[in-house]
Amino acid sequence: MAAQSLTRRGILGGTAAGLAAAPLIGRTAPSAQESPSPAPGPVRTPEMQDIVLQVNGRRIQLTVEPRTSLLDALREQAGLTGTKKGCDRGSCGACTVHIDGRRVVSCLTLAVRCQGRAVTTIEGLAVGEELHPVQAAILHHDAFQCGYCTPGQIMSAAALIEEGHAGSPDEIREWMSGNICRCGAYPNIVAAIQDASVQG
Amino acid sequence: MQSFTISRPGTLDAATAATAAPDTAFIAGGTDLLQLMKQEVARPTRLVDLDGLLPDAVEVLPDGVRIGALALMANVAAHPEVQRNYRAVSEALLSAASPQIRNMGTIGGNLLQRTRCNYFRDPGFAACNKREPGSGCAAIRGENRLLGVLGTSRACIATHPSDLPVALAALDASLELRGPNGARRTVALADFYRLPGDTPHIETALQPGEVIVAVLVPASAGARRSCYVKLRDRASFEFALVSCAAAVDLQRATIREARLALGGVAPKPWRLPQVEAALQGRPADAGTFADAAMHASEGAQPASQNGFKVKLIQRAVLRALETTAAA
Ligand SMILES: Cc1cc2nc3c(=O)[nH]c(=O)nc-3n(C[C@H](O)[C@H](O)[C@H](O)COP(=O)(O)OP(=O)(O)OC[C@H]3O[C@@H](n4cnc5c(N)ncnc54)[C@H](O)[C@@H]3O)c2cc1C
Ligand code: SF4
Ligand code: FES
Ligand code: FES
Numbered sequence: 001m002a003a004q005s006l007t008r009r010g011i012l013g014g015t016a017a018g019l020a021a022a023p024l025i026g027r028t029a030p031s032a033q034e035s036p037s038p039a040p041g042p043v044r045t046p047e048m049q050d051i052v053l054q055v056n057g058r059r060i061q062l063t064v065e066p067r068t069s070l071l072d073a074l075r076e077q078a079g080l081t082g083t084k085k086g087c088d089r090g091s092c093g094a095c096t097v098h099i100d101g102r103r104v105v106s107c108l109t110l111a112v113r114c115q116g117r118a119v120t121t122i123e124g125l126a127v128g129e130e131l132h133p134v135q136a137a138i139l140h141h142d143a144f145q146c147g148y149c150t151p152g153q154i155m156s157a158a159a160l161i162e163e164g165h166a167g168s169p170d171e172i173r174e175w176m177s178g179n180i181c182r183c184g185a186y187p188n189i190v191a192a193i194q195d196a197s198v199q200g
Numbered sequence: 201m202q203s204f205t206i207s208r209p210g211t212l213d214a215a216t217a218a219t220a221a222p223d224t225a226f227i228a229g230g231t232d233l234l235q236l237m238k239q240e241v242a243r244p245t246r247l248v249d250l251d252g253l254l255p256d257a258v259e260v261l262p263d264g265v266r267i268g269a270l271a272l273m274a275n276v277a278a279h280p281e282v283q284r285n286y287r288a289v290s291e292a293l294l295s296a297a298s299p300q301i302r303n304m305g306t307i308g309g310n311l312l313q314r315t316r317c318n319y320f321r322d323p324g325f326a327a328c329n330k331r332e333p334g335s336g337c338a339a340i341r342g343e344n345r346l347l348g349v350l351g352t353s354r355a356c357i358a359t360h361p362s363d364l365p366v367a368l369a370a371l372d373a374s375l376e377l378r379g380p381n382g383a384r385r386t387v388a389l390a391d392f393y394r395l396p397g398d399t400p401h402i403e404t405a406l407q408p409g410e411v412i413v414a415v416l417v418p419a420s421a422g423a424r425r426s427c428y429v430k431l432r433d434r435a436s437f438e439f440a441l442v443s444c445a446a447a448v449d450l451q452r453a454t455i456r457e458a459r460l461a462l463g464g465v466a467p468k469p470w471r472l473p474q475v476e477a478a479l480q481g482r483p484a485d486a487g488t489f490a491d492a493a494m495h496a497s498e499g500a501q502p503a504s505q506n507g508f509k510v511k512l513i514q515r516a517v518l519r520a521l522e523t524t525a526a527a
Contacts, residue, residue: 047205066206066247069234089235090301091437102274102303108234109304110227112206113249156300163299177436178298 051115055080056124064111071095073111074121082122082151086180093179096152096159097121103159105178122151125158133199134158137192145183153179157193166197201238206247212254212411216380219248220409226250228270228309231301236314240323241331254308255414258282264418266376269308269411273364274299276307286417287527288426288445292367295430298437308412311365311375311392312404315358315467316439317347329355330400345505346441349497349513351466356400357503360468361439365389367428369461369469370445373417380409386416393468400467422447422459425527429520430463431512440464442512446520448484455479455488460517462496465509472496475517484525493518 045065052061055078062077071088074080074097086094088107095106098120125132131139134157144150156179160166165175172193173186181189206227209215219226225244227233228251236242255268258279265286267276276282277293297305319325319338327336339347339357348359373389392405406412417423426447432438443463449456458479462470478492496517497510 045203047203066204067201067237088238090231090298093298093300096300103300104304105231105298105300108231108301110206110230110234113230113251160299165299174436175299178300 049112051112053111053114053116054118056120062111066110066112068111069107070097070099070109070111070114070119071106074106074119080121080123084148084151086149086152091180092149092152093156094149094152096155096179098155098159101159101162103156120155122155125154132158133196134161134193137196137199138189141188141192141195143188143192144181144185149179149181149183149185153181153189157189157196160193161197166193169194201234202240202243202245204237204245204247206249208249208251209253212378213380213382215248215250215253216378216382216409216411218246218409219411220380221246224248226411228306229272229304230309231297231305232309232313236321239321241314241321250308250411254411256306264416267307267415267417269306269413269415271307272303273297273305273307273310274302277302285419285424286367286371286426288367288370288423288428288447289364289417291428292363292430292443292445295428295436295440295443296363307364307415310362311368311412311415312406313360313362314403316361317358318343320358330358330396333399333401340503343505344503346439346464347503347506348467349465349500349502349506349509350462350470351395351468352501352503353396353398353400355398356396356467358396358400359464359466360393360403361464363428363430363440363443363463365393366443366461366463366469367426367445368415368417369471370447370459371417371420371423371426372459373415375415376413377406377410378413379407384413389415389469390471396467403467420447421449422457425450425524427520427523427527429516429523431516442509442516444513444516444520445469446517446524448479448521448524450484450525453484455482455484458492458521460496460520462513462516465500465513472517474498479521486522489518489521489525493521 050063074083084094086092090105090108097106099117134154160175169190172190224246227247254270256270257268259266260281273293277290283290319328320330325338327338347357368389375387378384428445430440430443440463445461447459458476460472474495475492482488493514497513500510
């Protein structure tokens with residue numbers, strides 16, 4: 001039954017299987033009272049799979065539904081909330097992480113397909129207390145306002161520099177186009193990346 | 201997103217057999233499929249993972265390149281042979297989506313991206329013949345600024361949103377397909393996409409369980425002198441309002457052969473035979489280009505909000521021709 005496949009996220013976000021068949025228009029997320037009481041973690045269902053990921057150099061084991069995105073697995077199961085959810089559709093870049101060294105959007109990545117892969121999130125970029133050059137430059141250039149897009153901007157920028165796409169402000173803008181900043185901190189973000197690329 | 205299972209068959213034959221069943225879909229990069237599933241436009245209950253079952257490399261052949269269906273968009277765009285001798289392909293890929301999505305999206309998946317018509321992507325709107333055959337078309341009297349002006353029908357005016365197939369159409373590419381019984385066939389890209397007519401939900405020649413294995417792009421003088429021009433509402437990370445791929449074979453200053461295709465304006469990559477005929481054998485100069493570009497929007501039937509595309513098509517064609525001539 002639907003109740004068994006509900007996760008905490010499903011209840012809070014109204015995205016669980018039991019609700020899927022109902023029309024979404026005009027529907028608000030059910031409150032906790034009208035839903036069965038949530039279990040602390042996801043309730044085990046037959047489709048669930050155990051996966052092992054290397055996250056920021058640490059081996060972590062998770063039990064996920066096939067539909068769980070890497071983003072939700074990181075935030076809600078691994079407790080790594082530095083990676084942000086903006087659009088959940090690939091169009092804002094807030095959820096950018098590196099998989100096996102390449103930048104991707106974690107909202108369109110299924111966690112079950114990351115078995116055995118190396119995932120780097122914003123929490124894993126610094127080396128001990130030493131910030132990654134992009135982190136330091138973002139601070140130095142005051143390259144954010146609300147900060148919501150910032151982890152994604154930093155992950156994308158760190159990859160961009162590795163890829164060799166920091167040759168000019170225009171090139172940086174083009175190769176940062178997958179990261180949207182609603183506060184419009186772009187000029188300082190570009191300056192920070194330029195700065196970090198010469199230091200890095 | 202509704203719940204589903206995901207399987208990883210050990211062989212391609214097992215994967216194609218499994219996917220011939222109803223409510224089953226292949227997943228490659230997942231960047232379009234998962235978006236559609238999150239919006240409950242696609243509702244498969246079983247996903248079949250193609251990872252490891254199809255080629256993912258660019259093979260350089262004596263007479264062309266064979267691009268594996270699972271090759272990542274980013275890798276193909278950066279491939280030295282593609283950059284050198286199939287420039288329009290590299291430029292189209294680099295103009296598509298974002299660096300992150302190009303690290304995830306595959307060539308096969310890109311060819312099968314569904315339309316970006318907002319009514320199609322939002323099941324809150326009841327009327328969409330492509331999503332729900334026979335339900336009507338909300339776009340024809342609604343928001344249609346981004347939609348098609350060529351090859352559309354009374355049932356659907358949506359466009360194919362991908363950039364890559366536009367370049368492939370200009371380069372006369374073909375697709376290697378493989379069906380559930382192991383049957384292989386090769387289909388010209390020009391014959392792969394269907395016009396909407398009364399059945400806009402049928403978009404390609406692909407049969408249930410059939411996969412795209414690879415894309416074959418023949419080498420040619422035109423491919424070596426090719427480009428992709430994309431005009432859009434913002435400078436990057438945006439779909440085309442109008443795009444144009446051009447491949448021009450020049451002998452000294454005379455055009456031996458030109459092949460052009462448009463994107464962003466039709467349900468499939470739109471070849472321009474009238475423009476090609478107006479270029480063939482003529483001097484590659486501003487006068488020829490201007491004359492030829494005038495033919496580019498022949499037959500256009502704009503909807504209420506996208507009349508601007510008629511002129512923009514001509515300008516995109518002109519820019520593409522000037523770019524190839526200067527290359
Ligand atoms: C925010 C955003 C912006 C974008 N902007 C652009 C843009 O400007 N230009 C552009 O061209 N694209 C753009 N895209 C689309 C993107 O390029 C596609 O989503 C991507 O190419 C799809 O590839 P995939 O491997 O992820 O496909 P998937 O999502 O895995 O699959 C797509 C479809 O193809 C089927 N499929 C996949 N591979 C095969 C195969 N080998 N054989 C048979 N069936 C197969 C799947 O079953 C599914 O139906 C954008 C996407 C996003 C999210
Ligand atoms: S244009 Fe096509 S995809 Fe868009 S609403 Fe009409 S039928 Fe649906
Ligand atoms: S949350 Fe993933 S791109 Fe917006
Ligand atoms: S700092 Fe607010 S969205 Fe970028």
